[in-house]
Amino acid sequence: MQKATIQLETLSCPSCLQKIESAVKGLDGVNQDTLKVLFNASKVKVDFDSEAIAINEIEKAIEDLGYPVIKTKVKSA
Numbered sequence: 001m002q003k004a005t006i007q008l009e010t011l012s013c014p015s016c017l018q019k020i021e022s023a024v025k026g027l028d029g030v031n032q033d034t035l036k037v038l039f040n041a042s043k044v045k046v047d048f049d050s051e052a053i054a055i056n057e058i059e060k061a062i063e064d065l066g067y068p069v070i071k072t073k074v075k076s077a
Contacts, residue, residue, distance in 0.1 A: 004046055007043055008068065024044065034047040
């Protein structure tokens, strides 16, 4: 498992948070129990199985919703 912290542009509304949450939860290889979307910090924290999904696929799912990813940090869990 790997831990990712994804920094987004400022989130403007709580419904943005729910959209991001459901998009990321729907991805294979994502540990749904660890998913946290931090509204005030505009960050997404999640553990994922790097053999099942690549970090850029998680970023793409978020960006496809219209939320630009500023930077991502990944470390081994």
